[in-house]
Amino acid sequence: MDLCMLVVSLILEIIFIALFSSHPVVAANSKLFREYIGAEDKGVTFSDVPINEDVDFHFILSFAIDYTTSSSSPPSPTNGDFRVYWDTQNLNPSHVSSLKTHYWNVKVAMSLGGDTIANNEKVYFSPKTINSWVRNAIHSVTDISRRYHLDGIDIDYEHFHADADTFAECIGRLLFFLKQNGVVSFASLATYNDDSAQPHYLALWRKYGHVIDYVNFQFYAYEKCTNISQFLKYFDEQSSNYRGGKVLVSFGTDGSGGLSPENGFFMACRRLKHQGKLHGIFVWSADDSMKDGFRYEKLSQTLLAK
Numbered sequence: 001m002d003l004c005m006l007v008v009s010l011i012l013e014i015i016f017i018a019l020f021s022s023h024p025v026v027a028a029n030s031k032l033f034r035e036y037i038g039a040e041d042k043g044v045t046f047s048d049v050p051i052n053e054d055v056d057f058h059f060i061l062s063f064a065i066d067y068t069t070s071s072s073s074p075p076s077p078t079n080g081d082f083r084v085y086w087d088t089q090n091l092n093p094s095h096v097s098s099l100k101t102h103y104w105n106v107k108v109a110m111s112l113g114g115d116t117i118a119n120n121e122k123v124y125f126s127p128k129t130i131n132s133w134v135r136n137a138i139h140s141v142t143d144i145s146r147r148y149h150l151d152g153i154d155i156d157y158e159h160f161h162a163d164a165d166t167f168a169e170c171i172g173r174l175l176f177f178l179k180q181n182g183v184v185s186f187a188s189l190a191t192y193n194d195d196s197a198q199p200h201y202l203a204l205w206r207k208y209g210h211v212i213d214y215v216n217f218q219f220y221a222y223e224k225c226t227n228i229s230q231f232l233k234y235f236d237e238q239s240s241n242y243r244g245g246k247v248l249v250s251f252g253t254d255g256s257g258g259l260s261p262e263n264g265f266f267m268a269c270r271r272l273k274h275q276g277k278l279h280g281i282f283v284w285s286a287d288d289s290m291k292d293g294f295r296y297e298k299l300s301q302t303l304l305a306k
């Protein structure tokens with residue numbers, strides 16, 4: 001009888017353990033550090049920015065825009081014909097080559113779109129038709145990517161003259177083509193908590209999430225003086241919006257909002273790291289960080305490298 005009870009209780013215990021033990025957390029931390037560069041014509045170069053050899057480092061050239069460049073008339077949309085708008089004096093193709101030969105751990109991407117152009121005019125995503133936009137974008141983005149030896153594409157439109165499904169189709173097909181044909185090896189989207197932008201990016205995520213490697217969520221677009229617990233709540237919200245995605249955390253060095261390094265950004269990062277949820281950190285932007293000697297870039301990379 002005793003033996004019988006023992007066996008039964010052992011079996012029950014085994015079943016209980018099998019059913020209810022929590023699965024060990026698979027740490028999904030990564031050592032990815034990304035930084036936007038070149039949007040503000042402040043003369044910043046790749047070699048100004050400190051690079052820790054123990055992280056995966058992405059520079060994101062900002063921006064290529066499908067708008068005309070003419071000094072005589074205001075910029076206007078070109079239906080997917082992208083041109084380079086970053087500081088090409090200091091960030092040209094040979095700078096990219098030499099950077100990549102010096103650092104095995106550095107890759108270079110470019111970001112498409114952005115907030116504004118010229119005299120603070122908003123950049124709108126303005127395709128004429130899906131097919132024509134995609135055709136032009138494939139051609140121009142491939143051309144720029146080859147010329148600049150790029151590894152990745154970031155999508156950063158913030159204003160829209162097209163609905164969410166059109167956006168998703170255009171961007172999804174472009175990214176699919178670029179990755180399928182080995183033009184670039186990774187893609188990210190850059191979105192923020194905004195009623196008009198989010199539906200576009202969520203539609204893109206739903207339909208083409210499988211071609212998007214990282215979600216550069218602009219946590220610095222939240223209110224100034226965000227505290228740690230709010231920040232962690234926002235992180236959870238966006239992680240569930242972009243379910244299955246690698247949502248990266250971020251701060252701005254241009255005086256924008258969100259949880260700043262002074263108010264506990266790195267403490268929040270350590271919390272996420274402890275939970276296996278730190279997929280990487282990105283910063284807007286190198287142009288703005290130069291004045292402070294990139295101190296927070298150094299701290300970010302040290303935290304990721306550990």
Ligand SMILES: *[C@@H]1O[C@H](CO)[C@@H](O)[C@H](O)[C@H]1NC(C)=O
Pocket residue numbers: 227228229230
């Ligand atoms: C963070 O801010 C929220 C909203 O202002 C506030 O309710 C909360 O108490 C703050 N938390 C901490 C730890 O300061």
